[in-house]
Amino acid sequence: MISDGKIPLNGLDLKAYRDALLAERTQLANEDAASAEDRDTVTLDQQSVGRLSRMDAMQRQAMAHATMRRRAARGARIDAALRRIDEGEFGFCQNCGEDIAQERLDLDPSVPTCVSCATGA
Numbered sequence: 157m158i159s160d161g162k163i164p165l166n167g168l169d170l171k172a173y174r175d176a177l178l179a180e181r182t183q184l185a186n187e188d189a190a191s192a193e194d195r196d197t198v199t200l201d202q203q204s205v206g207r208l209s210r211m212d213a214m215q216r217q218a219m220a221h222a223t224m225r226r227r228a229a230r231g232a233r234i235d236a237a238l239r240r241i242d243e244g245e246f247g248f249c250q251n252c253g254e255d256i257a258q259e260r261l262d263l264d265p266s267v268p269t270c271v272s273c274a275t276g277a
Contacts (some may be wrong), residue, residue, distance in 0.1 A: 188227050
């Protein structure tokens, strides 16, 4: 669906944005798979030097979980942008319906709002 009769960006641009979004989603999935071991349960290692080693391992685990949550949030934004492409809404602000500047989309194709709405101006 095209809002207010506006014509979305041309097909070549949409394909480039779709390809970039899909590539980033694949990269996020690969990074998530590679860091799965860091999120595993921390076990007591009898060879380590006591409590500090376990605390360090627990901190690494907490950071890995936080990174996984950030990747999931980023993945959700990417999926939403891909849906907007499919629905003909890509490139239009989700708040005000105005065009999102192409420079903004070039920096991050998953942005859902124009600069004015994003900054509250």
